[in-house]
Amino acid sequence: LFGMGYSWGGFESLVTYETSQLEQRLHQPQLEGALMRFHIGLEDTDDLIADLANALSGWGLSGSPT
Numbered sequence: 002l003f004g005m006g007y008s009w010g011g012f013e014s015l016v017t018y019e020t021s022q023l024e025q026r027l028h029q030p031q032l033e034g035a036l037m038r039f040h041i042g043l044e045d046t047d048d049l050i051a052d053l054a055n056a057l058s059g060w061g062l063s064g065s066p067t
Contacts, residue, residue, distance in 0.1 A: 014042035
């Protein structure tokens with residue numbers, strides 16, 4: 002359900018990979034690994050959670066919310 006994109010004004014859920022933007026900041030945050038930004042749209046909550054859980058399981062990470 003999540004699309005890759007930079008349009009934050011829409012109704013659909015999007016995700017962006019923010020690492021290159023962080024390199025341009027004057028005061029860099031101390032993060033381990035890549036940063037992904039999520040914009041949650043108007044899709045059904047259970048569908049979005051299932052989509053994220055599926056994606057995280059592909060990386061060997063837990064997809065269950067805490």
